[in-house]
Amino acid sequence: MNQYVKKTTDDEDLLALISDDEDVRLAMVRREILGAHAQLLLARDESWKVREALASRENLGEAAQLNLSSDDESWKVREALAGRDNLAESVQLKLTFDGEEDVRLILAKNENLGTPAQLLLASDESWKVREALANRENMAEAVQLELSCDDDYDVCVALAGRDDLGEAAQLNLTHDDNSNVREALAGRDNLVEAVQLNLARDDDSDVRLALARNENLGVLAQLQLVSDESWGVREALAGRDNLAEAVQLKLTRDDDSDVREALAGRDNLAEAVQLNLACDDDSDVRLALARNKSLGAPARRLLAQDSDADVREALAKKV
Structure with missing residues (x-):
């Protein structure tokens, strides 16, 4: 029997010979080379284990x-299929309509998912599927735009x-009804x-506070925030790196001493x-400035004559 199996090269004959043995059929699924007709026969196998193994195999x-x-x-079986590499586009599209949420969830996470399938999943009834899609690495701009109008937080x-x-998706999110979404957007790079x-x-x-703390905040937005009605926003702005000189100068005239202290x-x-x-x-404010490690000589000379002893002491400790 074993000699016959070794000599046989036709997949159909192999399947006919070993069809009663699930373990042998599983071993056949794992063969490096498996003909197209054999694949079709195994895809209809009575054992879900065989079909699941087939769904996960390469080629x-x-x-x-x-x-x-x-x-x-x-x-x-469908879940194993949804997570495989090199999934044909026709199969991707079919799986987007799968009645099982977990199948569509795995499909949404598939690194090789094409744009047409992504667009279909962007309007999936399950927020979990759409969230998984939003978290995936490769996403077409059209899909981003669709998701930016999503009603789920x-x-x-x-x-x-x-x-x-x-940019289009960013702009859409600035109009989101949920302030937490806009806050998350305000803290992102680029x-x-x-x-x-x-x-x-x-x-x-x-x-606005999250935006003020954004490391990549541009000058125009800084100039807008420097007059913000919230002292907390202005304080965050004053303490940030890469602050334009015009903004710094305006903050020196801020009505709130905490803002000026943060700046100093x-x-x-x-x-x-x-x-x-x-x-x-x-x-x-002057004390905070006296402790500033980057203090220049002209300001140091002024503070050396300060009327407050704590300011002069702080300055002296730096010498």
Whole structure:
């Protein structure tokens, strides 16, 4: 019997010979080379274990894939199929309509999922599927745009955190009804200027606060936030790196001493700003400036004559 199996080269004869033995059929599924007709026969195998193993194997033909995508007896077979590499586009599209959420969830996470299938999943009835789609690495801009109009918080927050989020999707998210979505957007890198300006005018102070802390905030948005009605937003702006000199100068005239104090403690203050702060009416502001490691000589000379002993002491400790 074994000699006959070894000598036989026709897949159909092999299947006919070993059809009663599930373990042997499983071993056959794992063969490196498996003919198209054999794949089709195995795709209709009575054992779900055989069909599941077939769904996961490499070099599976489109006909067998399509057969497995219609497997009504076991969702595990379709799940295994949905997660495989090199899934034919026709099969991807068919699986987007699968009645089992877990199948569509795995499909949404498939790294090789094409744009047509992504677009279909972007309107999936399950927010979990749409969230998984929003978190995937490769996504066409048209899919981003579709998801940016989603009414689910988790989906939009996941989308807002994408490194490759396009300008159109960013702009859509600035109008999201949920302030938490806009806050998540405000904290992301590479926000386009138009989006920064929209968020700088947001009604929610937490959104503007997240924007003020954004390391890549542009000058125009900084100039918008420097006059923000919330002292907390202005304080966050004052303490950030890469603050334009015009913004620094405007902050030296802020009505809130906490804002000016935050400014006085930051690195790389322009000389004119240092001089303004050295003459500040609030001793805590001048004290913060005296402790500034980047303090220039002109401001140091002014503070050396300060009326407050704590300011002079702090300055002396740096010498």
